[in-house]
Amino acid sequence: MAGYTFSREPKTVALVETKYRKIATQIPATGTKEIIARLEKTESRSMQGQFPIIWDKAEDFSVYDIAGNKWIDFTSTIFVANIGHGNKRVSTAIKEVLDKPLVSTYAYMSEVRVKYLEKLIEFAGPPFGKAFLLSAGTEATEATLKLIRMYGQKIGKKRPGIVTLNGNWHGRTMGAQMMSSNTEQKAWIGYEDPNIHHIDFPYPWLVNEEQGEEFFNKQLEALKQRGLNLETDIAGFMLETFQGWGALFYPKSFVKAIRKYTEEKSILLAFDEMQAGFARTGKKFGFEHYEVSPDLFACGKGMGGGVSLSGVIGRSEIMDLPEVGNMSSTHSANPLVCAAGLAVLEEIESRNIVAETARKGKLLKNLLSDLLNKYPLILDKYYGEGLIASLIFKDYSKHAKSELASLVSEKCMQKGLLVVHTGRESIKLGPPLIITDEAMMEAVQIIDESINEIILHG
Ligand SMILES: Cc1ncc(COP(=O)(O)O)c(C=O)c1O
Numbered sequence: 001m002a003g004y005t006f007s008r009e010p011k012t013v014a015l016v017e018t019k020y021r022k023i024a025t026q027i028p029a030t031g032t033k034e035i036i037a038r039l040e041k042t043e044s045r046s047m048q049g050q051f052p053i054i055w056d057k058a059e060d061f062s063v064y065d066i067a068g069n070k071w072i073d074f075t076s077t078i079f080v081a082n083i084g085h086g087n088k089r090v091s092t093a094i095k096e097v098l099d100k101p102l103v104s105t106y107a108y109m110s111e112v113r114v115k116y117l118e119k120l121i122e123f124a125g126p127p128f129g130k131a132f133l134l135s136a137g138t139e140a141t142e143a144t145l146k147l148i149r150m151y152g153q154k155i156g157k158k159r160p161g162i163v164t165l166n167g168n169w170h171g172r173t174m175g176a177q178m179m180s181s182n183t184e185q186k187a188w189i190g191y192e193d194p195n196i197h198h199i200d201f202p203y204p205w206l207v208n209e210e211q212g213e214e215f216f217n218k219q220l221e222a223l224k225q226r227g228l229n230l231e232t233d234i235a236g237f238m239l240e241t242f243q244g245w246g247a248l249f250y251p252k253s254f255v256k257a258i259r260k261y262t263e264e265k266s267i268l269l270a271f272d273e274m275q276a277g278f279a280r281t282g283k284k285f286g287f288e289h290y291e292v293s294p295d296l297f298a299c300g301k302g303m304g305g306g307v308s309l310s311g312v313i314g315r316s317e318i319m320d321l322p323e324v325g326n327m328s329s330t331h332s333a334n335p336l337v338c339a340a341g342l343a344v345l346e347e348i349e350s351r352n353i354v355a356e357t358a359r360k361g362k363l364l365k366n367l368l369s370d371l372l373n374k375y376p377l378i379l380d381k382y383y384g385e386g387l388i389a390s391l392i393f394k395d396y397s398k399h400a401k402s403e404l405a406s407l408v409s410e411k412c413m414q415k416g417l418l419v420v421h422t423g424r425e426s427i428k429l430g431p432p433l434i435i436t437d438e439a440m441m442e443a444v445q446i447i448d449e450s451i452n453e454i455i456l457h458g
Pocket of ligand 1: 078136137138139141169170171172240244272273274275300301
């Protein structure tokens with residue numbers, strides 16, 4: 001991540017051996033630096049910046065490196081391993097497809113594709129009637145953008161405008177980045193899409209539950225002030241279910257006001273559920289927290305249990321907007337990812353993962369709340385729902401808050417815990433949803449120790 005570089009030099013650290021962790025060597029382990037150097041010779045530097053650990057094996061909520069050190073994983077490889085790393089049901093399903101063998105089918109049909117889509121639509125429930133499968137999350141957000149625009153054209157909008165939020169993130173391809181508000185990251189495009197409009201995010205420190213609707217109306221007013229004709233120029237809204245870096249959810253009243261508005265104007269509401277979907281927030285899908293139902297939503301990450309599976313799920317009439325053949329991809333819905341996706345849904349249901357995540361989420365909140373009370377000069381807030389949370393740091397002593405968050409991430413790594421390093425003033429916590437209560441308590445204890453050591457050593 002920009003701004004902070006993790007040292008690759010092996011450092012002698014305290015040895016650790018618990019049921020859930022093992023740090024038995026210097027960290028990074030001997031040999032790590034050399035492997036990273038080889039990787040950097042052949043791979044674009046855009047992939048750099050992560051913890052200096054060479055992953056060798058990952059199982060349930062544990063990650064192992066090449067020296068056999070073992071970490072509690074609070075990243076889920078950025079909210080992919082919801083049902084656990086190396087999930088047996090997923091690997092068995094994949095093996096069956098490989099052994100058949102039926103690995104690739106392009107858009108030609110296979111039975112496993114039928115079974116998966118039936119199960120996916122049943123899992124999503126009404127009003128969602130159809131889905132379109134892809135590989136990467138950014139493709140799913142692009143397909144969502146396309147569907148919103150096609151809908152706008154169909155209902156005769158003069159301009160197929162999409163309203164999205166400042167501070168958002170939808171992926172790294174062109175349409176996804178155009179929907180992003182980060183001008184630096186999308187500078188490579190060279191122009192702004194005149195039909196993508198950003199409104200302000202109702203950050204919890206700015207807007208409370210009572211003010212959500214009023215805040216939304218102000219945003220509409222601001223769009224009008226910018227010359228937008230709200231009647232003819234908007235086809236839909238695209239919302240990340242929560243803002244990523246801080247696991248920041250909207251006030252319910254804000255989202256409800258958007259849903260009411262989009263229904264009144266017969267335009268679409270879409271969510272980007274990439275991080276929020278498939279039980280992560282203690283609901284099947286994160287938008288359920290707002291008590292609204294969108295017209296369509298993009299998902300990925302946890303959807304495939306580790307294989308590249310993403311998709312758009314929506315009302316049938318929206319999903320059928322493209323003509324036959326006008327929305328497809330070579331690897332879309334291949335048998336391997338369909339088998340994995342089906343196994344993910346079966347695992348979520350058979351292990352009661354949605355309800356269990358909601359329960360574990362309460363425990364995590366209690367643990368983080370204790371941490372906040374213990375370190376009021378260092379920690380500002382925590383946010384989140386279910387098993388996605390952020391800890392927001394303050395400036396402390398000689399450390400700026402983003403540096404402090406990086407230092408804590410690095411210390412956690414040295415002690416056997418992987419957290420999500422955001423490069424900002426937050427760390428993000430998102431363990432596989434099958435983590436045990438005991439391991440979760442141990443993980444928060446490691447964050448506690450890490451903060452404490454930073455205080456002691458200035
Ligand atoms: C909210 C959100 N949307 C879209 C994406 C893009 O997904 P992918 O990296 O699979 O293309 C991400 C990835 O982090 C995400 O968090």
